[in-house]
Amino acid sequence: EDKVVQSPLSLVxxxxxxxxxxxxxxxxxxxxxxxxxxxxxxxxFLFMLTSSGIEKKSGRLSSILDKKELFSxxxxxxxxxxxxxxxxxxxPFGNEKLTFGTGTRLTIIP
Amino acid sequence: GAGVSQSPRYKxxxxxxxxxxxxxxxxxxVSLFWYQQALGQGPEFLTYFQNEAQLDKSxxxxxxxxxxxxxxxxxxxxIxxxxxxxxxxxxxxxSLWGSxxxTFGSGTRLTVV
Numbered sequence: 001e002d003k004v005v006q007s008p009l010s011l012v013x014x015x016x017x018x019x020x021x022x023x024x025x026x027x028x029x030x031x032x033x034x035x036x037x038x039x040x041x042x043x044x045f046l047f048m049l050t051s052s053g054i055e056k057k058s059g060r061l062s063s064i065l066d067k068k069e070l071f072s073x074x075x076x077x078x079x080x081x082x083x084x085x086x087x088x089x090x091x092p093f094g095n096e097k098l099t100f101g102t103g104t105r106l107t108i109i110p
Numbered sequence: 111g112a113g114v115s116q117s118p119r120y121k122x123x124x125x126x127x128x129x130x131x132x133x134x135x136x137x138x139x140v141s142l143f144w145y146q147q148a149l150g151q152g153p154e155f156l157t158y159f160q161n162e163a164q165l166d167k168s169x170x171x172x173x174x175x176x177x178x179x180x181x182x183x184x185x186x187x188x189i190x191x192x193x194x195x196x197x198x199x200x201x202x203x204x205s206l207w208g209s210x211x212x213t214f215g216s217g218t219r220l221t222v223v
Contacts, residue, residue: 004152006152040216041199041201041216041217041219042114042201042214042215042216042217043153043201043214044214045211045212045213088152088153090152094166096141096158096205097143097155097158097166097169098143098145098153098155098212099155100152100153100154101152102150102151102152103151103152
């Protein structure tokens with residue numbers, strides 16, 4: 001059965017800190033890994049990763065995939081209170097449905 | 111519309127009541143997905159439509175759950191004889207094709223009392 005595990009489950013840091021969120025996976029027929037940010041209820045897309053070692057970057061957020069070790073990390077530098085959210089990692093399986101991890105709840109203290 | 115619209119935003123049901131949750135996807139999106147998100151958990155797949163065809167309903171937890179998309183646009187998730195364990199946020203997502211470029215709706219929070 002496909003499996004996605006995220007760590008830590010929650011994280012509290014001060015504004016300006018840098019954080020690293022982890023996602024490991026066990027998936028047959030791996031195609032891609034996706035990161036989402038969930039602030040209220042609707043997850044919003046951050047990154048899709050398909051190739052090992054190629055960093056995807058968007059402002060203060062970046063992510064990288066290691067297909068040999070079966071994990072991905074999401075980095076956020078110079079955190080702001082607006083970064084407080086649940087960060088979800090997901091992989092597609094079967095006919096396009098997603099398997100999600102439980103998420104990491106990130107809280108930024110001003 | 112510009113995004114995926116779900117209604118109602120909140121629903122409180124007494125145990126045993128039937129509920130119907132609506133999803134209005136982005137116009138032209140072929141694929142539509144329903145997910146259930148319990149408190150403190152990631153979303154879990156329920157069912158998938160390609161146009162009006164329900165191609166996968168393997169995630170529906172019991173035969174009390176039923177989904178339809180009769181004209182390949184709006185979808186309804188119906189839960190019969192609701193139980194307390196059905197309390198969750200129900201998320202709908204649509205995409206032009208498959209799992210790439212998913213857009214999620216804001217969800218319906220169902221509380222069964």
